[in-house]
Each structure stands twice: as structure tokens, then as C-alpha cells.
Amino acid sequence: MWREPLPKPPYSQPHIAKIDSGGDVEWERDIPGVDQAIPDGSGGVIIAYSASVLEVDAEGNLPWGEDGVSLDLGLSDICSDNSGGVIAVRDLGGNLSAHRVDSGGNILWQTGGVQVFVGPAEEAQAVGDGAGGAIITYMREIPCEDHIGLCDSDIYAQRIDAEGNVLWGPDGVTVCVEPLYQFSPGIVDDGAGGAIVFFVTHFLIGDYASPAIHAQRIDADGHKLWPEDVQVWEGAYLSVISDGSGGGISVWYGDNESEARAQRLDAAGRKLWGPDGTALTFRDLHSPLEVPDGCGGVFISWSAVKFTGDEVSQVSYYVQRVDAEGNLPWGDDGILLNR
Numbered sequence: 200m201w202r203e204p205l206p207k208p209p210y211s212q213p214h215i216a217k218i219d220s221g222g223d224v225e226w227e228r229d230i231p232g233v234d235q236a237i238p239d240g241s242g243g244v245i246i247a248y249s250a251s252v253l254e255v256d257a258e259g260n261l262p263w264g265e266d267g268v269s270l271d272l273g274l275s276d277i278c279s280d281n282s283g284g285v286i287a288v289r290d291l292g293g294n295l296s297a298h299r300v301d302s303g304g305n306i307l308w309q310t311g312g313v314q315v316f317v318g319p320a321e322e323a324q325a326v327g328d329g330a331g332g333a334i335i336t337y338m339r340e341i342p343c344e345d346h347i348g349l350c351d352s353d354i355y356a357q358r359i360d361a362e363g364n365v366l367w368g369p370d371g372v373t374v375c376v377e378p379l380y381q382f383s384p385g386i387v388d389d390g391a392g393g394a395i396v397f398f399v400t401h402f403l404i405g406d407y408a409s410p411a412i413h414a415q416r417i418d419a420d421g422h423k424l425w426p427e428d429v430q431v432w433e434g435a436y437l438s439v440i441s442d443g444s445g446g447g448i449s450v451w452y453g454d455n456e457s458e459a460r461a462q463r464l465d466a467a468g469r470k471l472w473g474p475d476g477t478a479l480t481f482r483d484l485h486s487p488l489e490v491p492d493g494c495g496g497v498f499i500s501w502s503a504v505k506f507t508g509d510e511v512s513q514v515s516y517y518v519q520r521v522d523a524e525g526n527l528p529w530g531d532d533g534i535l536l537n538r
Contacts, residue, residue: 215244215255226259231266237279239302245285247277252285252300263304270298270312275323278333280361286333288315288323295323295337297359308363315357316371326388328419331361334394336374336384354381354398356417372421375400375413375428385439387447389466392419395447397431397439412437412451414464425468432460432476440489440497442523446471448497450479450489459484461497461521472525479519480531495523499533 216227232248239245242257246267252274253267261267270287275295277287283302288295289312296312315323319340325333334356341351357371375381379401386396397414412431416424431449438450445466452459462476470476481487483503490498498520505513519533527533 213248215246215259217257217259228255228259230255234274235277237277237285240279240281240283245277245279247274247285247287250274250289252277252287254304263300268300268304268306270300270306276325276335278325278327280331280333281327281329282331286325286327286359288325288333288335290321290323294318295320295335297325297333297335297363299361299363313359313363313365315359315365316355317369320355322382322384324384324386326386326394328358328360328394329388329390329392332359332366334358334386334388334417335371336386336394336396336398337371338382338384338398351378352380352382353377354384354396356386356394356396356421358419358421367421372417374398374415374417374423383437385437385449387439387441389416390443390445391466393417393424395439395464397437397447397449399437409433412449414447414449414468416466416468429464429468429470431462431464431470438487438489440491442495443491443493444495448489448491448521450487450497450499452484452487459487461499461525463495463523463525472521477521477525477527479521479527482515482517482532492520492522496521 213230213233215230217225233246235247236244244255246253250272251267251269254263272289275288275290277285285300287298295315298312299307320337323337325335336356339353339355343350353376354374355371358366374396381398381400383399386394395416399410411433413428415428440448442448446464448463450461459479460476463471485502485504487501492498500518503515516536517533520529
């Protein structure tokens with residue numbers, strides 16, 4: 200999901216801190232960058248930035264070095280290998296490759312990584328398969344036959360095992376290949392070696408193409424488990440996380456940046472938070488971030504920005520919780536953090 204970034208000062212130093220359950224800072228340190236972060240399974244975190252992955256352990260040390268492990272080119276996504284390491288997916292001119300770095304910071308697979316898909320593909324997202332490998336979903340681009348340009352795009356998935364073997368053939372398996380465009384895939388593990396893939400698709404209403412969020416579950420062998428794709432909602436700007444129980448939670452945002460909804464699907468594809476999901480209200484939404492609450496729900500944080508002319512005059516930070524039943528225990532407006 201893309202949002203307009205907030206203005207930044209001419210120079211900014213990425214920083215990381217560990218805060219205990221009482222709100223006290225245990226340690227803090229500078230880091231070279233951060234685009235994405237995942238737990239390392241031992242109280243620390245693995246960070247992706249630019250073309251590198253960096254581990255910060257539970258004590259704030261950098262066991263993979265000050266700059267981490269370089270994988271040469273920009274990364275699309277990372278996921279845990281369930282053994283203290285990371286699997287990273289990168290995009291080289293539309294050709295997708297995957298790399299595994301173990302808990303000691305060693306690159307395990309062949310030089311240049313394992314080829315996931317050869318051809319025009321973008322928006323790769325990955326999740327661990329629970330056995331040291333990963334399931335990767337991506338948007339496959341279909342060029343036009345009679346003129347230059349893109350005439351279609353479909354959603355595919357590929358699985359790579361812990362040794363770097365491609366399991367679902369050179370092109371992966373199809374998740375959705377309906378007419379018109381499918382894009383913005385997101386993926387969560389289903390806790391059984393498979394995954395739930397969310398994506399946005401366009402469908403025609405007369406001459407107008409309307410976006411809608413759909414989902415499909417695939418098993419460890421790449422077979423679809425739901426008879427039909429589940430339509431979650433009509434809209435786009437999708438973000439997804441696991442609910443920790445074999446299902447997934449999707450959050451999507453309206454164009455006016457003050458409205459959002461959330462929906463939870465279980466492992467059978469049933470909507471748990473009503474047919475329309477849970478309505479959320481934000482104030483001047485910027486940089487939303489969603490993480491599981493560990494109890495089947497989700498925490499959502501965001502910043503609300505006020506401008507005076509073209510200058511930022513005030514930034515307020517909020518957090519909201521949606522519980523496992525789709526309720527808002529912290530009220531409709533959430534909690535203001537910087538009072």
C-alpha cells in the first residue's frame with residue numbers, strides 16, 4: 200500500500216530502541232537504514248534496507264556486522280525462515296529471485312539467488328512456510344500482443360523449500376487469472392504449510408472498472424482450497440496480516456484518508472466481522488502500520504498531520520485496536536499517544 204510520505208528533514212538517522220513491558224527503554228542505537236523489519240525469533244529483529252539485511256539481537260548487538268549482509272539489489276520483501284534467519288525476495292528487471300541468509304549471516308543458496316519466476320512480474324510478497332522455506336506471491340504482467348503495453352495482470356504463487364528448490368514448477372501456480380487486472384497481492388501463512396493470498400481485482404460495471412479485494416487459500420502443494428475467491432470488500436489500498444489462527448486480517452483505506460475498514464477471514468474463508476467488516480475512523484491518516492495483537496485481532500497505528508500553508512504545524516500519533524470479534528475496545532477514535 201502506498202501513501203504520500205511526510206516531509207523529512209534534510210538529514211535523518213534511522214534509529215532503533217527496545218522498550219520493555221513497563222515502557223522503559225532498555226537500549227537504543229543508530230542503524231544504517233530500515234525499510235522493513237521482522238522478528239528474529241529470539242527477541243531481536245531482522246531489518247531490510249536498500250539491498251541488505253541486518254540483524255539486531257535482543258541486546259542491541261549487530262551479529263551480522265554494522266552494515267549487515269548485502270544481497271546486491273533492492274529487496275521486494277522478507278520473511279522468517281523459522282530458524283533465526285531470513286528469506287529475501289528481490290526484483291531484477293521483473294525477474295524474481297529469492298535468497299536465504301541463515302542465523303549466522305551466511306548466504307545459503309546459489310550465487311544470485313533462486314529464480315522464482317522469469318518474465319514481467321512485480322509486487323512480490325513472501326511468507327514462511329513453517330519448514331525453512333517460503334511461499335511467494337506476485338503479480339505476473341501480460342504484455343499486449345498487438346501493441347506495446349500491458350493488457351492484463353494475474354496473481355501467481357511459488358514455493359521454495361529450505362534448500363532452495365522450486366516446488367511449484369518454473370511458473371508457479373495460478374491464484375487468480377480472471378479477465379482485466381489483478382494486482383497488489385498480500386500473503387499470510389495459514390499455519391498448515393500453505394497461505395492465504397489477498398489481492399485487488401478490477402471488474403467491469405458497464406464501461407467502468409471497479410476495484411475489489413479478494414482472497415484465496417492455497418495448501419502446501421499449491422492447490423486452491425476455497426471453491427471460489429472470497430470477495431472481502433469493494434475497494435483497494437490493501438494491507439494484510441495473519442490472525443495467528445490460520446486466517447487473515449485485511450485492512451483497507453478510503454480515498455478521503457479518514458475512513459477504513461477491517462475484515463477477518465478464518466481458514467475456511469468465512470467473514471468473522473460481519474458482511475461489511477469493522478468500520479474504522481481516522482483523523483488525517485498518514486503512514487498507517489498494522490501488527491497482530493496476539494489474540495486474533497490487530498493493532499493499527501497512524502499519524503495525523505496538520506498543515507499551516509505548506510508547512511507541517513502539528514503531528515499527532517494514534518493507536519487503535521480491533522479485537523478478535525471485530526470490536527474497538529479503545530473507542531472509535533483510538534488512543535492519542537503524544538498528549
